[in-house]
Amino acid sequence: MIYLIPIMCEILAPAGSKENLISAINAGANAVYLGLTDFSARKSAENFTLDDLKFYIAYAKNFDVKVYVTVNTLIKESEINKLINDINLAYSYGVDAFILQDVFLGDYIKNIMPDITLHLSTQAGVCNVYGAQFAKKHGFSRVILARETKLEDIKEISKIIETEVFVQGALCTCFSGHCYMSSFIGGNSGNRGFCKQPCRKEYLIVNNDKTVKNGYSISLSDLSVGLDIKTLIDAGVSSFKIEGRMRSKEYVYSAVKYYKELLASNEDKELFNALKISFNRGNYTKGLTFGQKDDFISDKIQNNLGLTVGMIKSYNINEIFIDNIEDFTIGDSFKIIRDNYEVGNATIVKIGNKKAVVYKGDIKRGDLINLTKKVDLYDKLCKTDKKVNVLVDVYIKVGERFKFNIGDITVFSDNIVDESINAPITKENVVTCLQKTDKYPFEVKVNFDCFDNNAFIPKSLLNKVRVELYDKYFNRKNSKKPYNIGNYQNNSIFNYSLENQSAVIVSSLNDDFSGVSDVVYAPFDYYNIETVSNSDYKIWLYLPPYFSKKDFDIIKDYVGQFYGVYVDGYYGIEYALENNLNFFVGAGINVFNKIDIEYLSKLGAEKIVVSKELSHQEIEMLNADLFFLNDGLIEIMDLIYCPFGKNCENCDIINDFELVDNEGRRFPVKRYKVSDCRFKVYNMANVKFNSKFNKIVDKSLKFTDFVTVGNYKKGVK
Numbered sequence: 090m091i092y093l094i095p096i097m098c099e100i101l102a103p104a105g106s107k108e109n110l111i112s113a114i115n116a117g118a119n120a121v122y123l124g125l126t127d128f129s130a131r132k133s134a135e136n137f138t139l140d141d142l143k144f145y146i147a148y149a150k151n152f153d154v155k156v157y158v159t160v161n162t163l164i165k166e167s168e169i170n171k172l173i174n175d176i177n178l179a180y181s182y183g184v185d186a187f188i189l190q191d192v193f194l195g196d197y198i199k200n201i202m203p204d205i206t207l208h209l210s211t212q213a214g215v216c217n218v219y220g221a222q223f224a225k226k227h228g229f230s231r232v233i234l235a236r237e238t239k240l241e242d243i244k245e246i247s248k249i250i251e252t253e254v255f256v257q258g259a260l261c262t263c264f265s266g267h268c269y270m271s272s273f274i275g276g277n278s279g280n281r282g283f284c285k286q287p288c289r290k291e292y293l294i295v296n297n298d299k300t301v302k303n304g305y306s307i308s309l310s311d312l313s314v315g316l317d318i319k320t321l322i323d324a325g326v327s328s329f330k331i332e333g334r335m336r337s338k339e340y341v342y343s344a345v346k347y348y349k350e351l352l353a354s355n356e357d358k359e360l361f362n363a364l365k366i367s368f369n370r371g372n373y374t375k376g377l378t379f380g381q382k383d384d385f386i387s388d389k390i391q392n393n394l395g396l397t398v399g400m401i402k403s404y405n406i407n408e409i410f411i412d413n414i415e416d417f418t419i420g421d422s423f424k425i426i427r428d429n430y431e432v433g434n435a436t437i438v439k440i441g442n443k444k445a446v447v448y449k450g451d452i453k454r455g456d457l458i459n460l461t462k463k464v465d466l467y468d469k470l471c472k473t474d475k476k477v478n479v480l481v482d483v484y485i486k487v488g489e490r491f492k493f494n495i496g497d498i499t500v501f502s503d504n505i506v507d508e509s510i511n512a513p514i515t516k517e518n519v520v521t522c523l524q525k526t527d528k529y530p531f532e533v534k535v536n537f538d539c540f541d542n543n544a545f546i547p548k549s550l551l552n553k554v555r556v557e558l559y560d561k562y563f564n565r566k567n568s569k570k571p572y573n574i575g576n577y578q579n580n581s582i583f584n585y586s587l588e589n590q591s592a593v594i595v596s597s598l599n600d601d602f603s604g605v606s607d608v609v610y611a612p613f614d615y616y617n618i619e620t621v622s623n624s625d626y627k628i629w630l631y632l633p634p635y636f637s638k639k640d641f642d643i644i645k646d647y648v649g650q651f652y653g654v655y656v657d658g659y660y661g662i663e664y665a666l667e668n669n670l671n672f673f674v675g676a677g678i679n680v681f682n683k684i685d686i687e688y689l690s691k692l693g694a695e696k697i698v699v700s701k702e703l704s705h706q707e708i709e710m711l712n713a714d715l716f717f718l719n720d721g722l723i724e725i726m727d728l729i730y731c732p733f734g735k736n737c738e739n740c741d742i743i744n745d746f747e748l749v750d751n752e753g754r755r756f757p758v759k760r761y762k763v764s765d766c767r768f769k770v771y772n773m774a775n776v777k778f779n780s781k782f783n784k785i786v787d788k789s790l791k792f793t794d795f796v797t798v799g800n801y802k803k804g805v806k
Contacts, residue, residue, distance in 0.1 A: 097327055098352050102345045105334030110145055112338035115471050116345035120155035128160040128172055143182040150566040151477045155185040161210035163280045164194055166682040166710050170577040177574055180205050183567025192227050192659055193688035199228035202572045206230055212266035216635055220660035221246040235265050237377045237729040239637050247325025254321055257344050258332025260309040262288040263726040267634045267677055269701055270725045273772045278702055289391055293749040304388035307732055310371025317375055318351055339466045340367035363470055365396040366460050381730050389429040395461035401454055409435055409446040422462035425452050476532035481523050484539045493558045500558040509545035522551045529559050579683040583690055583713035602626055609655040613761045615643050627652040632661040634677050635729050639764035676701050676718055686713050726770035
């Protein structure tokens with residue numbers, strides 16, 4: 090194995106808008122990531138059109154900042170042609186890398202566009218060495234690790250492939266790429282960029298109709314690793330990612346600047362305070378990489394908690410009196426906090442000739458005052474936009490074409506310079522012209538190589554040559570030829586045959602499965618599995634979406650007893666191939682198109698379950714015999730943390746409970762254990778498909794014991 094040593098410590102900033110891209114550059118980001126209007130996992134961000142993209146890539150490259158484009162949604166068969174053409178055009182504009190979720194689609198694109206660089210999205214769930222190896226084999230040069238990845242696994246992965254790790258920003262409650270809650274509740278797929286963040290709502294945790302916990306029970310605090318970034322550097326991480334394409338320019342600037350200072354061994358408290366004012370959910374957590382702590386879940390307050398700047402000492406019916414009011418500006422806003430709950434809010438306004446703090450809510454003396462908006466924060470953080478220092482050499486001589494030059498870029502006038510009769514051009518005229526930089530971030534100095542005092546040049550001609558020069562210089566770093574790729578067509582007919590086959594996913598092997606061809610065994614305790622006996626059906630061991638190095642150590646002595654493994658993450662395919670195991674592709678792989686099926690077929694997948702998010706019509710377009718989740722409660726989240734905040738030493742957690750939202754909808758939850766406890770959240774309603782789609786098994790066992798995987802026959806109408 091070849092070991093890779095990181096050669097950079099990249100601060101990677103979110104650019105959800107043009108304003109935020111400039112903010113990131115001003116703060117000193119090494120790279121930015123942004124989404125296109127289509128195929129971005131943050132559809133609600135401003136994002137960039139392809140027309141916008143060319144200019145802003147050039148803008149970034151003028152400051153030697155790399156640009157990564159996210160096309161990290163799941164792609165349907167009908168969308169592949171547009172995706173490839175969009176990527177091809179963006180590539181020609183100079184994009185440094187594309188971030189994709191679908192490994193096989195990435196491999197396909199890399200084969201037809203070999204010079205592009207691919208980064209594998211955190212949505213792909215890379216969390217161990219097998220996932221890293223799989224990504225590298227399929228043409229990816231970097232993996233963006235799942236936020237749950239343990240430090241020991243990060244160290245091993247970083248020896249295989251370049252790694253990117255989140256250090257700041259929002260945390261998803263579900264393991265990335267495996268959250269279907271928004272999709273199943275309201276038809277807004279997180280995997281397709283439309284997540285409505287149901288995890289940020291209030292839920293009761295109920296066991297046998299008794300409330301165990303309430304509040305924002307599964308909403309996680311924002312991540313902020315702070316000084317522990319140095320631990321990640323020691324682990325071999327190359328790129329440090331700030332989440333926040335939906336956040337403000339103040340947030341982007343302060344986050345980038347804060348981590349740049351940390352890399353320079355300067356912990357800047359003022360920048361950290363600015364970061365907390367800009368956005369701070371839950372007073373921050375270090376995340377699961379450093380172990381679950383009490384601060385991991387933010388169950389009291391949602392949205393921005395801000396920065397504590399004082400305490401209420403006195404107030405009247407309209408106004409709070411604070412000692413440091415002169416530190417604030419009209420329009421600044423606050424939250425009033427008592428016992429970690431929000432009880433009111435306040436704003437600085439002008440009353441007569443003075444500033445006052447007016448409030449709403451039920452406040453008391455001793456309540457904390459948290460600053461959540463400071464209107465002049467960005468101006469205080471960033472005094473001015475960065476500029477590129479440009480020296481323009483000027484050559485003007487009667488009888489010759491005049492020219493402007495920057496470095497190795499020269500632009501000539503179309504016509505020769507005439508001698509002036511009564512209004513010769515002056516140096517001041519030329520300087521004034523060249524200092525009009527329009528949209529370009531240039532700080533211009535002028536050098537006269539040759540200047541003829543008798544020359545006449547119309548201002549319109551000066552402007553024309555200037556515009557052409559600046560355009561060429563601005564775009565000098567980002568021109569590539571697009572590939573001649575033609576139109577995507579895949580007419581493959583796949584050879585899977587599911588005649589008389591059916592499958593079930595179970596947590597116990599003690600039931601009667603007569604008439605079933607395949608049983609997927611998903612134990613609730615991987616330390617204590619049931620004995621695998623001879624049977625008329627194939628028994629597969631379920632490998633969940635997240636698996637750590639310690640988890641592999643648990644299963645290594647008994648995985649060979651099974652017919653093969655049912656895999657819900659890419660790592661499982663690599664693990665199966667490396668250990669000569671049969672593998673059954675689960676719904677967690679999110680098979681969405683023919684390319685996925687073609688690659689899986691070549692790799693030797695025995696059976697395939699399509700993604701939970703495809704309709705029957707979309708499945709039929711794939712032209713293959715496939716399995717789909719057909720009967721039972723569908724898993725919509727996989728939680729790699731304890732919602733009760735327990736640790737293994739003091740655990741007294743119930744195995745079965747429910748999340749109940751404020752509309753009374755009940756989502757069953759089941760605990761399972763590998764090297765540590767994890768939790769599966771199921772949809773509130775049973776999935777039942779009508780008779781035109783083969784209903785394989787008719788049993789009425791509890792969801793925790795039984796989920797049918799249905800057989801989708803191609804051509805069934």
